[in-house]
Amino acid sequence: MVNRHMKSMYDIGIVGAGPIGGFIASQLAEYVDSIAVIEQHKTVGKPVNCAGLITPRVFDTFSIPKKNIVQNEIKGAHIYAPSGKKLSIGNENVQALSIDRTAFDQYFITQAEKEKASVFLKTKVLSVQREDHIVEVICSNNQQFSCSCLIGADGPFSKVRDIFGFPQPSEFLRGIGAVVKDISIDPAYVHIFLGCDIAPGFFAWVIPIDKKGTMARIGLCTHQHEPRPPKYYFEKLLNKSPASDILKSAKIIEKTGGVIPLGALKTTAMDNVILVGDAAAQVKPTSGGGIYPGLVCANQCIPTIKKAFESKNYSSEILNTYHEAWRSDIGRELSLGMQFRKIFKNLNDKHFEKYIEKFNSPAIRNIITEYGDIDYPSKLVKPLIRKAPSILRVVPKILK
Numbered sequence: 355m356v357n358r359h360m361k362s363m364y365d366i367g368i369v370g371a372g373p374i375g376g377f378i379a380s381q382l383a384e385y386v387d388s389i390a391v392i393e394q395h396k397t398v399g400k401p402v403n404c405a406g407l408i409t410p411r412v413f414d415t416f417s418i419p420k421k422n423i424v425q426n427e428i429k430g431a432h433i434y435a436p437s438g439k440k441l442s443i444g445n446e447n448v449q450a451l452s453i454d455r456t457a458f459d460q461y462f463i464t465q466a467e468k469e470k471a472s473v474f475l476k477t478k479v480l481s482v483q484r485e486d487h488i489v490e491v492i493c494s495n496n497q498q499f500s501c502s503c504l505i506g507a508d509g510p511f512s513k514v515r516d517i518f519g520f521p522q523p524s525e526f527l528r529g530i531g532a533v534v535k536d537i538s539i540d541p542a543y544v545h546i547f548l549g550c551d552i553a554p555g556f557f558a559w560v561i562p563i564d565k566k567g568t569m570a571r572i573g574l575c576t577h578q579h580e581p582r583p584p585k586y587y588f589e590k591l592l593n594k595s596p597a598s599d600i601l602k603s604a605k606i607i608e609k610t611g612g613v614i615p616l617g618a619l620k621t622t623a624m625d626n627v628i629l630v631g632d633a634a635a636q637v638k639p640t641s642g643g644g645i646y647p648g649l650v651c652a653n654q655c656i657p658t659i660k661k662a663f664e665s666k667n668y669s670s671e672i673l674n675t676y677h678e679a680w681r682s683d684i685g686r687e688l689s690l691g692m693q694f695r696k697i698f699k700n701l702n703d704k705h706f707e708k709y710i711e712k713f714n715s716p717a718i719r720n721i722i723t724e725y726g727d728i729d730y731p732s733k734l735v736k737p738l739i740r741k742a743p744s745i746l747r748v749v750p751k752i753l754k
């Protein structure tokens with residue numbers, strides 16, 4: 355990835371070389387005359403602020419090669435109540451994959467560069483303004499350029515979102531994590547820990563990342579109003595929680611963190627500007643996973659940009675077709691996710707104990723294993739209610 359000299363004008367400018375910006379660049383570079391990707395960090399995909407768990411669907415849908423990216427296959431999950439009581443779901447099918455996020459992000463940028471996208475690393479977008487249907491972008495190192503369309507793929511704290519006055523996500527989860535070695539777990543199962551004293555407002559995780567079960571990415575998120583810092587809960591996770599048993603010999607080799615925006619924005623396009631990925635909070639509110647929904651939405655922006663390029667018309671009228679397209683594709687799933695999130699935020703430790711116990715019947719476990727889909731969690735609701743109506747007695751009123 356060699357930095358080129360910036361031209362004064364590009365068709366498309368993309369802020370952010372994360373998976374979403376990289377994917378869009380890789381899909382558009384061949385089509386448009388010129389495209390610039392601006393990334394503040396010196397290496398694409400670093401630092402890693404992600405647990406790196408995605409479904410095989412991501413590779414199939416977006417034709418991504420698994421080689422050098424997939425680290426491990428996951429076939430099930432152990433979910434723990436605060437007391438340590440456990441619900442295990444899974445079978446012989448691969449439900450999820452743990453990935454090398456750096457390799458994943460770099461794959462897209464390498465593809466984009468092959469198609470002649472210009473990638474500028476160690477370059478931070480400082481300010482942007484729109485004048486006469488042209489967006490002027492001022493970057494660090496005294497660099498600047500103009501473009502017909504600016505794509506904000508600049509993550510949870512998107513500058514493009516803020517400068518152009520797009521709405522804000524409804525919530526930001528605060529995350530903390532680490533890569534650990536010297537543990538001994540079943541490599542095919544992730545561990546999820548629930549509890550108001552474990553990860554208030556969300557959950558903690560242990561995700562095996564090698565085939566021997568000796569290394570894992572571990573971490574947790576808390577809701578944004580939690581007065582104690584995530585570090586406090588991370589120490590507890592290691593030393594005083596149902597997770598400490600499997601983490602007692604763990605040695606931290608790398609620390610991670612990050613923020614997850616929730617509540618997909620109601621506006622994601624205006625004249626000459628669109629927002630995609632975390633910048634638009636296109637994230638699953640139930641799991642905090644943003645890679646699949648971000649890519650789905652990014653994929654929906656490709657035909658819109660092509661149409662705008664062909665007609666040389668980047669007005670909100672044209673760019674809004676992207677907004678409509680992603681909403682009709684995955685918008686409903688994301689808003690149902692927000693409804694679940696509202697319910698989840700109000701659960702206490704007594705609820706967690708009750709649900710883990712109630713869901714721990716062979717019939718319900720089978721339904722979860724058969725119908726559970728990390729990317730489309732709402733698909734589980736109907737079969738659960740149809741095949742195990744007794745759970746209606748324990749679910750909160752709002753679900754009924």
Ligand SMILES: Cc1cc2nc3c(=O)[nH]c(=O)nc-3n(C[C@H](O)[C@H](O)[C@H](O)COP(=O)(O)OP(=O)(O)OC[C@H]3O[C@@H](n4cnc5c(N)ncnc54)[C@H](O)[C@@H]3O)c2cc1C
Pocket residue numbers: 369370371372373374375392393394395399403404405406407408477478479480507508509510512513529530531573611612613614630631632633637642643644645646648
């Ligand atoms: C703790 C944690 C765990 C997670 N676990 C998972 C998981 O297991 N599975 C999953 O699917 N998702 C997970 N996510 C979410 C996932 O990481 C994001 O949804 C995904 O990275 C979004 O991609 P993006 O390209 O939109 O944004 P990002 O990956 O954030 O990329 C944005 C890029 O823009 C750059 N940038 C920002 N501002 C500027 C600027 N002004 N100038 C130049 N460059 C700029 C940044 O440096 C960055 O490279 C997790 C997130 C966190 C915090």
